[in-house]
Amino acid sequence: MDLIDIGANLTHESFRHDFDQVLQRAAGQGVSRLVVTGASLQGSVDALALARQRPGVLFATAGVHPHHAVDYDDTTDARLRELATQAEVVAVGETGLDYHRNYSPRDIQLAVFERQLAIAVDLHMPVFLHQRDAHDDFIALLRSVRDRLPAAVVHCFTDNGEALRHYLDLDCHIGITGWICDERRGTHLRELVKLIPADRLMLETDSPYLLPRTVKPPPAHRRNEPMFLKHICEEVARDRGEDAAAVAAASTRTAELFFRLERAG
Template structure:
């Protein structure tokens, strides 16, 4: 089984003490390649640096998460445009809207989102998107760029059936995380994932966040890491009624094509 983790926050400080061991455990669990998420100006620069240090194994995205949208300025835009030209950067993002916490004002989120969509339209690279509790505005912003964008993945999907249908009808991809394994808030996903076409479905850990709650034994530090992608794909395969090797192979093929790996 060869897996691709399309969303791992490997720039997070929790990975600094044992980064090499994290990668080794991922390899042992069959995770052959990982896309390191860029979620801020500094984080995107670091994601590219890490990817360059591990050619062929790690790749990067470059973007500003809606939580940090209030910090988006002309210098940030120029930096992201520069980073997006790097071969190791395979998508623009993480960008989008998050009205669940509103760490940045909604107007700032929309502006930062639009500016990053413009970068993707100009450079032709895929989009790595975030949406939480902001579906209507999210779709409105995306519609304004209709016909100008390439491939799109809505990562860490946690939404409703109607949201999923909107994304699929738009021709976008969906990323599934260990949220699937959360009996408190993710049980609805177990039914929804059956209806995602194999060529639109990708898998991710979003580590160090969202440690699958069904992992046993649980690590004492409760940190998620790419090695647990194998657990996620096993749960996903069960919910889709597929052999795990089929689910894994399809997700890997889809990610390979999407990110041009």
């Protein structure tokens, strides 16, 4: 089984003490390549640095999460544009809207999302997107530029069937995480994941967050890590009524095409 984790927050401080071991455990479970999420300017710089340390294994995104939109300025925009031109950076983001927390005012989130979409349009790059409790504004802005973007993935999809249909109608890819394993709030995804075409489905851990609740026994530290992508793949395969190896192969090929990665081997 060859898997690609399209969203791993490996710059998180919880990985500093055992980073090499985290990658070794991931490889032992078939996770051969990982995309390190950039969610702030410094986080994007750090994600690129990690990708350069592990060429062909780690890749990076460059973007500013809506939580940090209030910190976005012209200097940030210029630096993101510079980062996005680097060979190891495979998408613009994580960017989008988050009205659940509203750590940044909504009008600022919208303006910053629009600026990052403009970077992707100008550089003809895929976008790595975040949306929570902001679907109407999010889909309206995305729809206005979708025909000028080469590709878009709604990362960590947790929304409802209507939102999924909107995204698929815009030819977006969908990232599924261990949220699907959460019996408290993710059970609806077990039905919705059946509706995602194989060439639009990608898998991610969003580690160190969202430890799959069906991992037994759970790790004592409760930290999610890329090695659990195989578990997510198996859960998704069961829900889709497909073989896990087939889901792994399809999602990996989809990720290779989306992020323009060289084929493993």
